[in-house]
Amino acid sequence: MILAVIFNMPKEVITEEAKDGKGFMLGLAVDAVIFGFHDRQLKVLLLEYKQTGLFALPGGFIRTKENLNDAATRIVTRRTGLHNIYLQQFYTFGDYSRYDPTPMKAIMNAKGIKAPADHWLLQRFITVGYLALVDFTKALPTPDAISDSCRWYDLNALPVLMQDHRSIIDKALETLQLTLDQKLTGFNLLPEQFTMGDLQSVYETILGKPLIRAAFQRKMLGLGILELVAKKMTGKAHKAPYLYRFINKT
Amino acid sequence: MILAVIFNMPKEVITEEAKDGKGFMLGLAVDAVIFGFHDRQLKVLLLEYKQTGLFALPGGFIRTKENLNDAATRIVTRRTGLHNIYLQQFYTFGDYSRYDPTPMKAIMNAKGIKAPADHWLLQRFITVGYLALVDFTKALPTPDAISDSCRWYDLNALPVLMQDHRSIIDKALETLQLTLDQKLTGFNLLPEQFTMGDLQSVYETILGKPLIRAAFQRKMLGLGILELVAKKMTGKAHKAPYLYRFINKT
DNA sequence: CGTTATTGTAACAATATGTTACAATAGTAA
DNA sequence: TTACTATTGTAACATATTGTTACAATAACG
Numbered sequence: 001m002i003l004a005v006i007f008n009m010p011k012e013v014i015t016e017e018a019k020d021g022k023g024f025m026l027g028l029a030v031d032a033v034i035f036g037f038h039d040r041q042l043k044v045l046l047l048e049y050k051q052t053g054l055f056a057l058p059g060g061f062i063r064t065k066e067n068l069n070d071a072a073t074r075i076v077t078r079r080t081g082l083h084n085i086y087l088q089q090f091y092t093f094g095d096y097s098r099y100d101p102t103p104m105k106a107i108m109n110a111k112g113i114k115a116p117a118d119h120w121l122l123q124r125f126i127t128v129g130y131l132a133l134v135d136f137t138k139a140l141p142t143p144d145a146i147s148d149s150c151r152w153y154d155l156n157a158l159p160v161l162m163q164d165h166r167s168i169i170d171k172a173l174e175t176l177q178l179t180l181d182q183k184l185t186g187f188n189l190l191p192e193q194f195t196m197g198d199l200q201s202v203y204e205t206i207l208g209k210p211l212i213r214a215a216f217q218r219k220m221l222g223l224g225i226l227e228l229v230a231k232k233m234t235g236k237a238h239k240a241p242y243l244y245r246f247i248n249k250t
Numbered sequence: 251m252i253l254a255v256i257f258n259m260p261k262e263v264i265t266e267e268a269k270d271g272k273g274f275m276l277g278l279a280v281d282a283v284i285f286g287f288h289d290r291q292l293k294v295l296l297l298e299y300k301q302t303g304l305f306a307l308p309g310g311f312i313r314t315k316e317n318l319n320d321a322a323t324r325i326v327t328r329r330t331g332l333h334n335i336y337l338q339q340f341y342t343f344g345d346y347s348r349y350d351p352t353p354m355k356a357i358m359n360a361k362g363i364k365a366p367a368d369h370w371l372l373q374r375f376i377t378v379g380y381l382a383l384v385d386f387t388k389a390l391p392t393p394d395a396i397s398d399s400c401r402w403y404d405l406n407a408l409p410v411l412m413q414d415h416r417s418i419i420d421k422a423l424e425t426l427q428l429t430l431d432q433k434l435t436g437f438n439l440l441p442e443q444f445t446m447g448d449l450q451s452v453y454e455t456i457l458g459k460p461l462i463r464a465a466f467q468r469k470m471l472g473l474g475i476l477e478l479v480a481k482k483m484t485g486k487a488h489k490a491p492y493l494y495r496f497i498n499k500t
Numbered sequence: 501c502g503t504t505a506t507t508g509t510a511a512c513a514a515t516a517t518g519t520t521a522c523a524a525t526a527g528t529a530a
Numbered sequence: 531t532t533a534c535t536a537t538t539g540t541a542a543c544a545t546a547t548t549g550t551t552a553c554a555a556t557a558a559c560g
Contacts, residue, residue: 094318
């Protein structure tokens with residue numbers, strides 16, 4: 001979320017660059033809904049501002065000469081440590097009712113930053129929403145140097161979020177559901193190798209409904225985008241499932 | 251497009267409000283791809299700045315306390331005279347390479363406006379793209395008071411457009427194609443009553459490929475969203491087609 | 501080895517879509 | 531009135547996709 005930026009910077013910069021917003025586009029932010037998958041659950045990466053008890057999406061601003069998409073990549077990489085992430089712009093949030101400077105004021109106060117009423121961070125912001133799908137096992141949630149946390153939260157048990165961040169997440173999930181079949185993005189939530197059961201549980205969790213095993217398997221194999229890698233010995237008393245790998249047929 | 255705004259205002263305002271950008275969000279614009287349908291062709295509403303020979307999408311800025319979506323509605327209504335339009339945000343364009351102040355400089359010069367290099371209209375802009383589907387027969391393309399034109403252009407014969415407006419149109423069409431079945435938006439391009447042939451030609455034109463008549467008709471009727479209104483006597487020597495009407499089953 | 505639980509897949513059913521064909525019919529002209 | 535023409539509405543069948551059931555294959559366990 002917006003706040004993340006001022007904590008992205010060394011302290012000098014907060015009183016310097018962030019003071020007048022120089023170097024960034026004003027009134028515009030990027031927020032990222034970073035999805036992970038673990039234990040048959042969708043997870044979302046959230047930042048916590050302990051002083052204020054506020055939770056927020058990781059986000060930031062656009063540098064004066066930076067591509068919007070590059071800003072999004074930078075923000076997601078900053079939080080996950082990952083490169084080559086599946087990242088997709090899904091909606092731009094511009095309701096005036098989004099505007100609520102109180103949480104930002106509280107945080108700046110807690111940080112000991114003097115904020116005049118017309119401080120750029122206290123103005124209205126329009127936010128471009130990006131959704132990211134990452135391999136939960138590879139991501140390294142990284143908080144800022146300054147005392148906030150960055151952790152995975154279960155999508156079904158989200159804390160109360162700042163501003164309209166909850167509806168940003170809802171819209172991201174909705175987008176994911178609508179484009180899942182079309183774009184075949186589900187793989188991005190899994191490690192490189194996975195079983196058909198893993199993949200099905202990703203689909204079921206995203207769509208929020210059970211799928212028919214035989215039909216799902218037939219369809220996925222029929223797409224010709226799965227490559228059989230090996231058997232996976234689970235240690236359980238039944239047939240071992242195969243491990244598959246996603247192959248991009250260009 | 252961006253430029254449209256300064257021509258939306260009476261002359262005093264240009265030297266007043268538009269001068270420092272007060273009353274608008276800075277660095278953010280809305281551009282609208284307004285689609286119409288006529289003679290089996292998709293049309294797009296474009297503005298022409300005669301002094302400079304530049305063509306552009308209708309667009310504008312977001313007022314300080316205005317919802318982003320309301321700004322888009324305002325901009326489209328301003329150009330078409332229509333209310334209750336199908337309007338959909340489709341993408342936000344934020345590449346730095348979009349930034350090119352020369353056309354704006356030229357236009358301001360032609361208007362006799364002195365523009366210092368740091369004028370807000372000469373800074374970098376990020377644009378939220380909206381697509382609108384309107385009834386070609388009802389729209390009333392409306393240029394500004396100040397000497398530019400506003401007309402329909404055939405999508406297959408677009409003039410050279412300012413900045414990246416051509417790729418904005420391309421992306422809008424792409425979005426339309428991908429969501430046509432899902433969202434059933436094709437009706438918005440037709441008058442309230444239409445024949446199955448009319449509807450099919452809308453679909454064929456948007457998708458850019460012929461559809462099978464029998465299958466198309468069966469599917470459309472099967473959706474249960476068409477209401478039979480009357481017969482349409484075409485004056486031709488063959489069976490008269492039915493007129494249908496779109497009904498929103500809520 | 502049998503038992504157990506799960507996987508891979510075949511087989512059939514139901515649904516959706518592609519294709520062909522034909523009856524219905526508004527205008528035209530004998 | 532009555533053929534004739536071109537297009538519409540729809541049935542009928544073929545093919546493709548998806549839903550459903552069933553069953554063989556098999557890794558671990560006793």
